[in-house]
Amino acid sequence: MFGSLKGEVVRKATPMRIHLTCVRDLAWCLWRSIDTCEAVMTEAVGTSGGLLSECGLPSSQMMKLLSADFTTTDDVKDMKPSELSQATGLSLKECVEVLRTASNSHHPSPVDMLQIYQEGSELPQIVTFCKALDTLLGGGIPLQAITEVSGMPGVGKTQVCLQACVSVQLPKSVGGVGGEAVYVDTEGSFTVKRLKDMASCAVHHVGTIGGVAEDVSGFTIESIMKGVHYFRCQNCVEVLAVVKNIPKLMLVHPNIRLLVLDSVSFHFRHDFPDARDRAKLLRTVTKELIQPAVTHKMAVLVTNHMTTNVKEKGSATLVPALGETWGHCPTLRLNLSWCGPTRVAALTKAPHCQNSSAYFQVSIGGLRDVSDNTQPSTAGNLQHEPLNKKRKIMESNDR
Amino acid sequence: MMESKGSHKWTKNILNELDINPKIVVCAKKGYVSASSILGASHNELEEKLGLSSFHIKNFIDAVTSHVLPKKTSAWDLSQTGEGDPKHITLGCQNLDNFLGGGVPAQGITEMTGQSGSGKTQIALQLSLCAQLPPVAGGLGKGVAYICTESQFPTARLQQMVKHFKAQHSKGPASYTDGIFVHHIPDMDSLVDCVRYQLPCLLSQRPIGLVVLDSVASPFRAEESNMENKNLLYTLGYQLHQLAATYHIAIVAINQVTSVIGNNNLYGHSGNVVPTLGLTWANLVTTRLMIGRTDSHVQAEQTEGSRQVKKSSSKTIVEYNVRELEVIFCPWLGKKSCPFVVTSKGIEDVE
Numbered sequence A: 001m002f003g004s005l006k007g008e009v010v011r012k013a014t015p016m017r018i019h020l021t022c023v024r025d026l027a028w029c030l031w032r033s034i035d036t037c038e039a040v041m042t043e044a045v046g047t048s049g050g051l052l053s054e055c056g057l058p059s060s061q062m063m064k065l066l067s068a069d070f071t072t073t074d075d076v077k078d079m080k081p082s083e084l085s086q087a088t089g090l091s092l093k094e095c096v097e098v099l100r101t102a103s104n105s106h107h108p109s110p111v112d113m114l115q116i117y118q119e120g121s122e123l124p125q126i127v128t129f130c131k132a133l134d135t136l137l138g139g140g141i142p143l144q145a146i147t148e149v150s151g152m153p154g155v156g157k158t159q160v161c162l163q164a165c166v167s168v169q170l171p172k173s174v175g176g177v178g179g180e181a182v183y184v185d186t187e188g189s190f191t192v193k194r195l196k197d198m199a200s201c202a203v204h205h206v207g208t209i210g211g212v213a214e215d216v217s218g219f220t221i222e223s224i225m226k227g228v229h230y231f232r233c234q235n236c237v238e239v240l241a242v243v244k245n246i247p248k249l250m251l252v253h254p255n256i257r258l259l260v261l262d263s264v265s266f267h268f269r270h271d272f273p274d275a276r277d278r279a280k281l282l283r284t285v286t287k288e289l290i291q292p293a294v295t296h297k298m299a300v301l302v303t304n305h306m307t308t309n310v311k312e313k314g315s316a317t318l319v320p321a322l323g324e325t326w327g328h329c330p331t332l333r334l335n336l337s338w339c340g341p342t343r344v345a346a347l348t349k350a351p352h353c354q355n356s357s358a359y360f361q362v363s364i365g366g367l368r369d370v371s372d373n374t375q376p377s378t379a380g381n382l383q384h385e386p387l388n389k390k391r392k393i394m395e396s397n398d399r
Numbered sequence B: 001m002m003e004s005k006g007s008h009k010w011t012k013n014i015l016n017e018l019d020i021n022p023k024i025v026v027c028a029k030k031g032y033v034s035a036s037s038i039l040g041a042s043h044n045e046l047e048e049k050l051g052l053s054s055f056h057i058k059n060f061i062d063a064v065t066s067h068v069l070p071k072k073t074s075a076w077d078l079s080q081t082g083e084g085d086p087k088h089i090t091l092g093c094q095n096l097d098n099f100l101g102g103g104v105p106a107q108g109i110t111e112m113t114g115q116s117g118s119g120k121t122q123i124a125l126q127l128s129l130c131a132q133l134p135p136v137a138g139g140l141g142k143g144v145a146y147i148c149t150e151s152q153f154p155t156a157r158l159q160q161m162v163k164h165f166k167a168q169h170s171k172g173p174a175s176y177t178d179g180i181f182v183h184h185i186p187d188m189d190s191l192v193d194c195v196r197y198q199l200p201c202l203l204s205q206r207p208i209g210l211v212v213l214d215s216v217a218s219p220f221r222a223e224e225s226n227m228e229n230k231n232l233l234y235t236l237g238y239q240l241h242q243l244a245a246t247y248h249i250a251i252v253a254i255n256q257v258t259s260v261i262g263n264n265n266l267y268g269h270s271g272n273v274v275p276t277l278g279l280t281w282a283n284l285v286t287t288r289l290m291i292g293r294t295d296s297h298v299q300a301e302q303t304e305g306s307r308q309v310k311k312s313s314s315k316t317i318v319e320y321n322v323r324e325l326e327v328i329f330c331p332w333l334g335k336k337s338c339p340f341v342v343t344s345k346g347i348e349d350v351e
Helices: A003-012 A023-030 A034-044 A059-067 A081-088 A092-104 A113-122 A131-137 A157-167 A192-209 A213-217 A221-226 A236-244 A246-252 A275-295 A323-327 A384-394 B006-010 B022-028 B035-040 B043-050 B054-068 B075-081 B094-099 B120-130 B155-168 B188-205 B217-221 B227-247 B278-282
Strands: A145-151 A180-185 A228-232 A256-262 A299-304 A306-310 A316-320 A332-339 A342-349 A357-363 A366-368 B109-114 B143-148 B180-184 B208-214 B250-255 B257-259 B273-275 B287-302 B316-329 B337-343 B346-349
Touching: A059 A081, A059 A092, A081 A092, A092 B054, A131 A342, A131 A357, A145 A157, A145 A275, A157 A180, A157 A192, A157 A256, A157 A299, A157 A332, A157 A366, A180 A236, A192 A221, A192 A366, A192 B075, A221 A228, A221 B075, A228 B075, A236 A246, A236 A256, A236 A275, A236 B035, A236 B054, A246 A256, A246 A275, A256 A275, A275 A299, A275 A323, A275 B035, A306 B278, B022 B043, B022 B054, B035 B054, B043 B054, B094 B337, B094 B346, B109 B120, B109 B227, B120 B143, B120 B155, B120 B208, B120 B250, B120 B346, B143 B188, B155 B346, B180 B188, B188 B208, B188 B217, B188 B227, B208 B227, B217 B227, B227 B250, B227 B278, B287 B337
Parallel strands: A145 A299, A145 A332, A180 A228, A180 A256, A256 A299, B109 B250, B109 B287, B143 B180, B143 B208, B208 B250
Antiparallel strands: A306 A316, A332 A342, A342 A357, A357 A366, B257 B273, B287 B316, B316 B337, B337 B346
């Protein structure tokens, strides 16, 4: 395309060396205009893989790499550190770092809104086996989001978590997520017996609605119990370690789709030696919880205590603990309370539907609807979309 | 040895325990030596402060994470080893044990609350004896630490109960009273200190399976309910949980009730009394049991120990007030109630 110019470029610098120079340097080198040089560079950059110069390596290493003609990540991809070291003159340690950086760097291209919407609406949700609750949540506990469940002691927060651990493993052919769960227990309220009871009821239920045989036959009490990975954390640093370890855990168990933290507030409410430490650790935990949700398309379910918020005039209200440091983190906030002898779930923060509530009960088999069909008035809930998704789980899949 | 576990594990210097490049150790000594500071900082912050490459920082964080990470297990493994099953202490009464799924839960903190005179201390005394039974008989096979905060420990009543208990249960220790360590602690600061320092000492020296707090309410109710005292109460509960998990013991705490006007349905329990100490304490309780008197009575013959009562001899007919044990909340039990009576022998079922 640039004929004579190209000849000059070849003489003065190999096309690959062009990548490291900026346009101005090239123009100075070739005595041509900036526009021309920009065009040359654009043409020259057509290779696959990212540029090594954009990987953030120190310039001394870059010079040695370039003088040995390594300019893109593809060039170094399959090399061993010793080979690279021999070729470039870098030390072994530096080569390890170059290789590690080259393999890690990827430039995510921007995604348009339509793609995000399509992907999001295709994601299955974790049903709770209680129709009212599923409708309230817009189909179930959402993936790629953090859901907080708060409430008084004994109202059923741990039961919701246990139910989710079973429901996330429902086979895909019946409309479930078909994933595994990680349970981070801080209070010691995880009971294997309850999980077993819920699993047994779920297996029975799936057996009655059918689905693809190979998929459903693998859904047994044993498989459900094996699919719940359990960590007992005695302090907040252990909680942080478990959350930071999720990516490594995903390498061994790539099918994890639910992370349960029961509860986030237990370790953060007692006397810390330094109050600033506590705030900082809490901020780190909230940040770290977002990672599995977004990167690995997991549902993150977190339980929280209630605390009394005394206002100026002496009146007190019950609010979820940990205040605003934590409050902005969850996407969905569900509050459980009592209305007479019945349990009520109320949505206090949700991007997709207005605040409303649902009755539910806790039975041996897990969360269920209350026997009579009276429900508190719901306002403006999306009635259409959740029904479609719900139908998948209740009927056999004949697509 | 026990001190290295628990909260100190994450504030002490762990650099020398990690399997990492010594260059990282040298740099990290500048200010990132404890697990809490290392994991609490972001990747970028560490890179900036320590001046190491991304690769080294990632290795560093990975090493610390693996060091601190608790044991990974699955629900299946827990069910196979029996670790995941809640433990119980028998009450020596068939009906009550069946109702509670084996006995009083020995996981986390079990609270017994109710009006004065309802029978809470009686149950606590009964538990102190039952806990010393071997595991095959439903006990823990270990001693009891009994912390009294109100009145004197009821020694006479205990002696009376021991006499009957020995006759009924053959497998227990030779001396029940030797296995109960009583402390009298009237105020809240001393109570928290005891739980923080003296109890761990006692637990590491003697085989103790149960800690009874009779009662947790009185030291705190006497003080005003401000933020500082609430924090102290939370610290007490939190430390008790840590002890339970570290030494594998059961904690039974006795609480009082207060009458309430207005919305008293916070815990799904209707009635005109509510446990004291508020939400701060309620959030720390694993199992909440409410004990109360009912309006009904049963009649029974009062027998004296193991002496045979001949048909012709005069028997004393005694009327017992039927009490009720109700489950307010428990992670594995539904809400139900069960009657019992308090006799000279201790706690007994209603036939």
